[in-house]
Amino acid sequence: MSQPIEIAVVGHTNVGKTSLLRTLTRKQSFGEVSDRPGTTRHVERIDLHVDGRAAVRFFDTPGLEDAVALQHYMAGLPGDFANPVERVRAFLAGPEAHAAYEQEAKVLRKMLEVDAAVYVIDCRQDVLPKYRSEIELLCACARPVMPVLNFIAASGARADGWRDVLAGFNLHVWMQFDAVAPFVGAERQLFQDLCVLLRPRQAELQAVVAELERQAQARRVASATLVARLLVHAAAQRQAVARAELETPTGREQAVARFRKSLAGHTQQVVQAILGVYGFRPDEADLALSPWTSGRWQADLFHPQTLQDAGRKLGTGAAVGAAVGLAADVALAGMSLGAATALGAAVGGVVSQGWSQVPRKLRHKLQGVEELTLEDAVLLGLADSLLRLVRALERRGHAAIARLAIAARSGDQAALQAVVQALAPARGFPEVAKASALAVSPDARREALGQRIASLLLQALVAEG
Amino acid sequence: MTRVAHSPFATAWLAEALQLIEQDGPLDDSQELARAQRCHAAPREQLHERTWLLGERLGLVAQLTRWHEAAWLLIVLAAAAVLALANGLLFAVLTDGRSINAASALVSTLGLHLLTLLFWLGSVWLVRAASSSAGASLSLGRLLTGLALRLPFWRGPRAAPLVRAGVRLLARERLAPWAFGLVSHAVWALGFVFLLGGLLFAFAFREYRLTWETTILGPDWFAAFARVTGALPAWLGAPIPTLANSAQTAGAWPAREAAWWLLSCVALYGLLPRTLCALWCWLVVRRAARRMGLPLADPYYQQLLARLQALEPAEVTDAEEPGTEHMVAPMRNRTGHGTAKAVVGFELPASVPWPPQALVEGASFVARIAGSMAEQAEVHARLAQLRPKILVVVCDAEASPDRGVARFLREAAASAQHCALVLSLRSASEAGESAGAGATGLQRWHAWVHASGLGAWSVFDGLADASRWVEAHP
Numbered sequence: 001m002s003q004p005i006e007i008a009v010v011g012h013t014n015v016g017k018t019s020l021l022r023t024l025t026r027k028q029s030f031g032e033v034s035d036r037p038g039t040t041r042h043v044e045r046i047d048l049h050v051d052g053r054a055a056v057r058f059f060d061t062p063g064l065e066d067a068v069a070l071q072h073y074m075a076g077l078p079g080d081f082a083n084p085v086e087r088v089r090a091f092l093a094g095p096e097a098h099a100a101y102e103q104e105a106k107v108l109r110k111m112l113e114v115d116a117a118v119y120v121i122d123c124r125q126d127v128l129p130k131y132r133s134e135i136e137l138l139c140a141c142a143r144p145v146m147p148v149l150n151f152i153a154a155s156g157a158r159a160d161g162w163r164d165v166l167a168g169f170n171l172h173v174w175m176q177f178d179a180v181a182p183f184v185g186a187e188r189q190l191f192q193d194l195c196v197l198l199r200p201r202q203a204e205l206q207a208v209v210a211e212l213e214r215q216a217q218a219r220r221v222a223s224a225t226l227v228a229r230l231l232v233h234a235a236a237q238r239q240a241v242a243r244a245e246l247e248t249p250t251g252r253e254q255a256v257a258r259f260r261k262s263l264a265g266h267t268q269q270v271v272q273a274i275l276g277v278y279g280f281r282p283d284e285a286d287l288a289l290s291p292w293t294s295g296r297w298q299a300d301l302f303h304p305q306t307l308q309d310a311g312r313k314l315g316t317g318a319a320v321g322a323a324v325g326l327a328a329d330v331a332l333a334g335m336s337l338g339a340a341t342a343l344g345a346a347v348g349g350v351v352s353q354g355w356s357q358v359p360r361k362l363r364h365k366l367q368g369v370e371e372l373t374l375e376d377a378v379l380l381g382l383a384d385s386l387l388r389l390v391r392a393l394e395r396r397g398h399a400a401i402a403r404l405a406i407a408a409r410s411g412d413q414a415a416l417q418a419v420v421q422a423l424a425p426a427r428g429f430p431e432v433a434k435a436s437a438l439a440v441s442p443d444a445r446r447e448a449l450g451q452r453i454a455s456l457l458l459q460a461l462v463a464e465g
Numbered sequence: 466m467t468r469v470a471h472s473p474f475a476t477a478w479l480a481e482a483l484q485l486i487e488q489d490g491p492l493d494d495s496q497e498l499a500r501a502q503r504c505h506a507a508p509r510e511q512l513h514e515r516t517w518l519l520g521e522r523l524g525l526v527a528q529l530t531r532w533h534e535a536a537w538l539l540i541v542l543a544a545a546a547v548l549a550l551a552n553g554l555l556f557a558v559l560t561d562g563r564s565i566n567a568a569s570a571l572v573s574t575l576g577l578h579l580l581t582l583l584f585w586l587g588s589v590w591l592v593r594a595a596s597s598s599a600g601a602s603l604s605l606g607r608l609l610t611g612l613a614l615r616l617p618f619w620r621g622p623r624a625a626p627l628v629r630a631g632v633r634l635l636a637r638e639r640l641a642p643w644a645f646g647l648v649s650h651a652v653w654a655l656g657f658v659f660l661l662g663g664l665l666f667a668f669a670f671r672e673y674r675l676t677w678e679t680t681i682l683g684p685d686w687f688a689a690f691a692r693v694t695g696a697l698p699a700w701l702g703a704p705i706p707t708l709a710n711s712a713q714t715a716g717a718w719p720a721r722e723a724a725w726w727l728l729s730c731v732a733l734y735g736l737l738p739r740t741l742c743a744l745w746c747w748l749v750v751r752r753a754a755r756r757m758g759l760p761l762a763d764p765y766y767q768q769l770l771a772r773l774q775a776l777e778p779a780e781v782t783d784a785e786e787p788g789t790e791h792m793v794a795p796m797r798n799r800t801g802h803g804t805a806k807a808v809v810g811f812e813l814p815a816s817v818p819w820p821p822q823a824l825v826e827g828a829s830f831v832a833r834i835a836g837s838m839a840e841q842a843e844v845h846a847r848l849a850q851l852r853p854k855i856l857v858v859v860c861d862a863e864a865s866p867d868r869g870v871a872r873f874l875r876e877a878a879a880s881a882q883h884c885a886l887v888l889s890l891r892s893a894s895e896a897g898e899s900a901g902a903g904a905t906g907l908q909r910w911h912a913w914v915h916a917s918g919l920g921a922w923s924v925f926d927g928l929a930d931a932s933r934w935v936e937a938h939p
Contacts, residue, residue, distance in 0.1 A: 014865035014909075027775050043783035052507030059782065065868035072838040103868075106783050122865075126814040129837035130869055222767035273764055279771035436488050440763060442636040 004047065004054040005201050007194070008110045008143075011120035012134060013063025016150045019399030020120055020177065021046060021060050024187050026279050028398045031060055043106050050211040055204060056191075059110050062103040067133035070101050074137075084140035088112065104137075111141035116197055118190075119147045119171075123155040127165045135169050144197035147174040148190070173197060182397045188212050220390070220461060221454070223274045226438060227386045228453035230270045231379055231419070232446060233437040234263060235426035239372045246370055259372050267382065269438060271389060278393040373427065376420045383416050387460060415460035422453055469529045474754035476513050479520040479529070481637075482623075482630035484765055486523070494519055498769075502776045511773050512759055512766065528623040542612065546652050551659030559667065567675040567706075567723050568690060574660065575734050578653060582738060585649070588642040610648065638757060643749045650743035657736035661728065668724045675723035677708070678715035684708045691718075691726060698729035802882040805829040806935070807853040809844055810889075811860050811873060812836040817889050823932040824857055824887075841873055848880040855938050856881035857931060862888035863906040866913040878921050883938050886914065886922045887931040 009017045018031040018040055025046050032040065041062050047054035074091050081087040088108050091097060097105035111117055119138060125131070138145055147166050149159055159176075166174055175193050177186055188209050195205045239259050245251035275281075429446055441447045469475050486492065494515060501514035520526045554574050559565065635641040667673070677687045688708045695705035706722040759766055808824050810817070810833035819833050830851055834840035848856065856877060860870065878884045888910050907926050914924050925931040 012865070013867045025774075025777070026771070027777070027779075029775060030779055041785040042781050044779050045782050046779040047777065049506070049508075049777065052505070052510070060779075063867070066872060068836060068838050068841070068869055069872060110783065125864055128812050129835050129840075130812070130867075218762060219767060219771075221762060222764040225762075226764045273768060276768035277764055277771060279775055436485075439484065439488055439765070440637065440760070442633050 002204065004057040005116075005198065005204060006057045006059065006114040008059045008061055008107070008114040008117045009120060010061050010107050010111065010117050010138060011063065012067075012122065012131065013065050015063070015120045015122040016399070017063070017120045018060055019397070020118070020148065020150065021058055022399040023182055023397035024048070024058065024190070026398050028279070028281055041103060043110055048208065050207055055208050055211070059114065061107045061110055064104055064107055064134045064137070066101065066104065066130075067137055068130045070104050071133040071137060073101070083142070085112070085142050088137075088140050108137065108141060111138060111143055114143060115201065116144040116146060116194060117141075119145050121147055121149050121162060122151055123149040123159045123162045124151050126158060127161050132165065135165070135171070139169055139171075145171055146190075146194055146197055147171050149174060149176045151178060152176040153178055178397070182395065185216075188216075216394070219277050220394070220458065222277045223390045223393075224454040224457040224461065225450065226270050226273050226277070227383065227390070227457055228450045229438050229441075230266055230386070231383055231423055231453055232426045232429070232450050233266060233432070234374055234382060235379060235423045236429040236431055237263065237374060238431065240369045241372055243370050255372060263374070266437060267386075270386065273438065274386070274389060274393065278396070279398065280393065280396070376423075379423060380416055380420050383419055383457070387416070387457060390461060415456075415463050419453055419456045419460065422449075422456055425449055469526060469533050471513070471517060472754065473757045475529060476516055477757040477759060478627070478631060478634055479525055480512070480516045480759050481634045482525055482626045483516060483519055483523075485626050485630050485633070487765075492519060492523075497522070498772060499776055502773055502778075508770055508773060509759070509761065512761070512769060515769070516759075524621070524623045525627060528621045528627055531621055539610075543648065543652055543655075547655040547659065550652065550656035551663065554656065554660045555663045563672065564674045564676055565727075566678065567718055567727055568677055568687060571694070571727060571730055574731055578657075578735055578739070581649070581653075582742070585642060585646050585742070589646070592639045592642055610645065637760075638753055640750060640753055643746045643753070647743060647746035647750055650739050650746055654736060654739040654743050657731065657739060661732055661736065664728055664731070668728070673720065673724070675706075675718040675720050675727070676715065677718060680714065684713060684716065691723075694730055694734075695726050698726065698733055701729070701733075703729035802852045802854050805851050805853040806855045806857075807831075807848060807851060807881070808857045809834065809859070809877070811858050811870065812864060813859060813861050813889060814864075814891070816891065817859075817861065821859065821889075821928050823928050824859075824935060829853070836869070836873075841876075845876050845880070848877055852880060854882045855885070855935060856883070857885045857887055857935065859887045859889050859928075860910070862890050862910060862926070866910055866917075871917045871919065874919055874922060878919075884922045885931055885934055886910075886919075886924045887928060888924065888926050890927050 009021055011017050022028060022030050025048060027046070030046055031044060040060055043062070044060045046058050046060065048056040048058065070091075073096065074087055077087060077090050077094070079090060081090065089112070091101075092105055092109055092112075097109075117138060119135070121131075135145075147162075149155070149162060152159060155162075163174065166172075173193055173196050175190055177190070191205050191209045191212070195202045198205065237259075239255065239262075241251075241255045245255060426446075426449055429443075429449075432441070441450065483492070497515050497518040500518060501511040504514050505511045517526065520529075632641075635644055677684070679687070691706050691708075695703065699705050703725050704722040706718045706726050708716065708718065761767070761770065806828040807830040808820065808828045809831075810819055812835060813819070813833060820831050825831050830847055830853065832844055832847070834844055858874060858877065860866075874884075874886065888907055890907075911924055914922060923934060925934060
C-alpha cells in the first residue's frame with residue numbers, strides 16, 4: 001500500500017485556503033473560516049479517502065503574512081548554501097523560526113515534507129512585492145507548486161497580471177477556482193492538473209479523479225431518484241372532495257389549500273433529503289428552504305403565468321384555460337376558470353389514467369365526489385424547480401455561507417416534457433402512506449416507473465449541466 | 466444469550482428495519498455514526514457498524530436474538546405440519562380397511578402436491594419477470610411463518626418493524642418465493658418421507674388388496690394410466706402392473722406390482738421434486754443471503770455517506786505555539802518632532818489615483834510604495850530624518866491586513882507624533898463587481914488595528930474623514 005499523496009495548501013493570509021479545503025473535502029465543518037487575518041495559525045491535516053483509505057492528505061497551513069521581511073532576513077543568513085533549500089533549512093533551524101516568523105516557518109517546514117503544494121491566490125488583488133516574495137519563498141522549497149487563482153469571477157483584468165507573474169516564476173500550470181461557487185468538476189480538474197506536476201503519482205491521482213467522478217455520479221443519481229419518487233407520488237396524489245364543497249368559493253379554497261399543503265410537505269422533505277445527499281447542513285437547509293415553503297414557493301410554482309407557459313410548452317396550445325384545468329384551479333383556488341368545466345375536463349380522461357381507476361371513479365361519481373389531482377403543468381414546474389436545485393447544489397461549494405434561493409424561471413423545458421409524459425401511468429397508482437412515499441417502493445411497477453423517470457431526469461441534468 | 470452473527474443477511478435486515486423506522490422521522494444517530502466512523506475506514510463497513518449499533522440501542526438485535534433462539538419453535542411447528550400432512554396423505558390412501566383403490570390413492574396423494582408445486586413455480590416465474598411478489602402470499606411457508614410470528618412468545622416491542630422490514634427485504638431482493646418455498650418444500654418432502662415409511666411398513670407386514678373401480682372409464686384406461694405413470698419408475702426397475710382385458714367396471718390389480726408402482730410413483734413424483742426444489746431454494750437463498758448488501762445508491766444511504774464524509778476528522782499536526790501572538794517590540798516614544806506632514810501610500814492597487822489632493826497639500830514628504838523591503842527601508846529612513854508631526858498612511862481597504870503591514874506601521878509610528886491610517890475605498894465601478902466587500906474590508910481593518918496593538922493609529926474610512934482630522938492637527 002502506497003503512502004497518501006501529501007499536498008500543502010499555502011498562500012497569503014485571508015485568500016481562502018480553508019474555504020478551498022472545505023470545498024475539496026466537502027466538509028463544511030473543517031477548520032475555521034473568518035475575515036480576520038491569520039484565522040488559521042496551526043497546520044491541520046485532512047484526508048481524502050478512496051475505498052476507505054487516505055489517498056490524498058491535505059495540510060491547511062497558516063497564511064504567509066510577512067514574506068517580504070522573511071525573504072530579506074533569509075537573504076542575510078550567514079553561510080554558504082549550495083541551493084535555496086539549504087537556506088530554508090538554515091532558517092528553520094534558527095531562532096526566528098520560533099519567534100518573529102513562527103507562522104511562516106510552519107508553512108515552509110510543511111513545504112519541505114509534502115509532495116506538492118497548492119498556492120492559493122486572491123486574484124482580486126494587484127501583484128504586490130509581498131506576493132512575489134511569497135512565490136520566491138515557496139519556490140525555494142523546491143516542491144511542485146500549483147497556483148490556484150481564487151475568486152476568479154471578481155478579479156477583472158488582474159488575473160492576467162497574475163498569470164504573467166506566475167509564468168515569470170516558471171509556474172506554467174495553474175488553475176482557476178472559486179471556492180464559494182466552484183464550477184462542476186472543478187476539484188476533478190484540480191487533481192487532473194496535479195497529475196502534470198506529479199508524474200510518478202499519476203495513477204493514484206487518476207484513481208482519486210475516478211472516485212470523485214463516481215461519488216458525484218452517485219449523488220446525482222440519488223437526487224434524481226428522490227425527485228422521481230416525489231414526482232410519481234405527486235402524480236398519484238389525489239384528494240376526494242364532495243362536489244358540494246367545491247361549489248362554494250371557501251370550500252374550494254380550503255380543498256386546494258389542503259392539497260397544496262400536502263404537496264409542499266413532501267417537497268420540503270425531498271429538498272431536505274437532496275441537501276443531505278450533497279452534504280449540506282440541515283440548519284442551512286432551513287434557511288435555504290424558506291423560499292420553498294413560504295408564499296414565494298407557492299407563487300413560483302402555482303403562478304398562473306408559470307402554468308400557462310408550461311401548458312403551452314406541453315403542446316396543449318391555445319386552450320390553456322381548459323388544458324391547465326384543474327391545476328389552475330388548484331393553484332388559484334378556482335378563481336380564474338369555471339370550476340365545473342375544468343373539473344370535468346380533468347377528471348374525464350379515464351383511458352389516459354388507466355382502467356384500474358374506473359371502479360373508484362364510478363363510486364365517486366355516484367357519491368357526488370370529485371377528485372383533485374395535479375395537472376401536468378404543476379408536475380413540470382415541480383420537476384424543473386427541483387432539477388435547478390440539484391444543479392445549484394452541484395455548483396455550490398461547502399464554504400458557501402449565503403443561502404440558496406431557487407426562483408421561478410421560464411426557460412426551455414423541452415427535456416422535462418418527456419418526464420411529464422412518462423409520468424402518465426403514475427396517475428393510476430394507488431396512493432401510498434405519506435411516510436414511505438420517498439423510500440424505495442416494494443411495488444415493482446411503481447419502482448420501475450420511478451427508475452425510468454429518474455433516468456429521464458438524469459438525461460435532463462446532463463443535457464443542461 | 467447467544468449473539469446473532471453479523472451476517473450480511475442480518476445486517477441488511479436490520480438496516481431495512483432502521484430505514485422503515487426513520488421514515489417517521491430521523492433517529493438521533495450522531496454518537497453511533499461517530500463511533501462507526503472511528504471503528505472502520507471503508508464507508509460500507511461504517512454503515513454496517515452504524516446499523517448494528519443502532520439496532521442494539523433500539524432493541525432490534527435483541528428481537529432478532531429472540532427469534533434466533535426460538536428457531537426451534539418453527540421446527541416444532543413444521544414438524545407438526547409434517548405429521549398432519551403425512552397423516553392426511555396416509556389416511557387418503559388407507560381409507561377402506563385392507564382394500565386400497567390404487568389409482569384414486571395416487572391421485573389424492575399427488576394431486577394437491579402437484580397443484581401447489583405448479584403454483585410455486587408460477588410465482589417464481591412471476592418474480593423473475595419482475596412484476597410482483599403476489600405469488601408468495603399464499604404459500605405454505607408464508608402461512609407457517611405468519612403463524613409463528615403471531616405466537617406471543619415470539620413477539621417483542623420491536624417485532625413489528627422487523628417483520629415489515631423482512632417482508633420488504635424479501636420483496637426487494639425478490640427472494641420471497643424462495644424463502645417461503647424452502648419452508649413449504651421441506652415440509653412436503655418430510656411429509657412424503659413419512660408417508661413412504663408408513664406405506665412401506667403397511668405393505669411389508671400386512672396384506673392389502675389393490676383394486677380399481679370405475680363407472681365411466683374402462684380397464685384399458687387404467688392399464689394405460691399405470692403404463693404412463695409407471696414408465697419413469699420402470700426405467701429405474703420398478704414393475705408396471707397390468708390388467709387382464711375385460712369389460713368389467715371393477716377388479717383387482719396384481720397386488721405386489723401395484724404396491725411397488727404406488728410406492729415408486731409417490732417417491733418419484735412426490736418426494737423427489739420436493740427435495741430437489743427444497744435444495745434449489747436453499748441454494749438460492751444461501752447465495753443471496755451471502756451476497757446481500759446495503760443498496761448504497763439509494764438516497765437514504767447517500768445521505769448517510771455524506772454525513773460520514775463530513776465526520777472525517779481533521780488533525781492538527783503543527784499546533785500554534787502559545788505566547789507568540791503579540792511578540793512586538795515596544796514603541797519608543799521619541800520627542801523632538803517637527804511640524805512637517807508626511808503622506809505614504811502603502812501597497813495600494815494601481816487603480817487608486819495618487820496623490821490624493823485633499824491630503825498632500827502642504828505635505829513635506831509624499832510617497833507611494835508597493836511594499837518591497839528596499840522601499841520600506843527608504844521610507845523609514847526619510848521619516849526618521851523628518852520627524853513629522855503628522856503621518857498619514859493610506860492602505861487599500863479591500864486588501865487583507867497582515868503582519869507585514871503591522872511591522873511597517875509600527876516602525877513608521879516610531880518617527881511621528883500623530884499617526885493616521887486611511888483606508889482607501891476602491892472606485893464605484895470596481896466596487897460593483899464585489900459589492901459588499903468594501904464594508905467587510907473596513908470592519909476587518911478596524912478589528913485588526915485593535916487586535917494588533919496599533920493603538921497609536923487613528924483609522925479613517927476614506928479620504929474625507931482623514932483630511933478633516935489633518936486640519937484639526939495643524
